[in-house]
Amino acid sequence: MRKLVIALGSVIALTSTTGFAADEGAAMGLLRKSKCLNCHAVETKKDGPAYREVATKYRGKAEAEDKLIKHITVPNKVKIDGREEPHQMVKSKDPDEIKNLVSWILSL
Template sequence: MFARQNSCFKCHAIDKRKDGPPYREVAEKYRGRDDAQAALLHHLTSGHKVKFPDGHEESHKILKAPPEDIDNLIGWILSL
């Protein structure tokens, strides 16, 4: 799976909080939004800063992959 190959599960899980929010929570946040695909694409490919539970910030890992792989990941997240 693309998410596993790119170490996404290091910080995220499907149903429980790790350093990042669970994917079901992400899906709920973006459900019904017209900009969901674009917002998640920006999040996954821009390297913007993310805040961790302990308060420190780091740049999110930039996914470098074919657009269809990233689109499939976003579709999977939004389907949860």
Template sequence: MSITVAKRMAAAAAAIAMLMSFGAMAADEQAVDEEAAMALARREDCLKCHAVDKKKDGPSYKSIATKYKNKPEAEEKLVKHLTTGPVVKTAAGDEDEHRIPKTKDEKELRNIIRWILSR
């Protein structure tokens, strides 16, 4: 590979990296509707097993936010977690399929995930 081609590729890679970080910033700035998130959590019984800052049957939302801190794929992963109902282990050691919320509104699901991730 010639030096010019290598330089061009490096420049292109830098440009892509910059675009990607802009994308991440834009995603961060999408406002979280806290009221809607709480309403969904109450309606769908999430709070039976989760609290913001203490462990119940499931991990606290704060500990989930810590676990996924600086992981750009967190939102996708957790939306998938909510929509597919994977088998999870409760604090008591039982295994059960995770609750799948009745709402299929992706905006609503993303909002509660963003809210959890911003605890």
């Protein structure tokens, strides 16, 4: 019986993570503050891919969130017009704020 209760608990925990509704206003605010929109837009490709394209690319991939959090918090290089440039880091140290941004991008 005790096992069943624990199992049920994890099902509920899982459902609530996937059902997590990202806060779009906070996500857009952080994108603006971090100057991400110089190279990215939601719908159209600029120097970087459209966020909707990123969401499509990672749809259904379990590691997507971790990978994208790393992409915007750990220094790395991207290619722009054949030149390697450092990718912009997100201007936040708040894990919840960063997670919200990534969840929102992946929900597009």
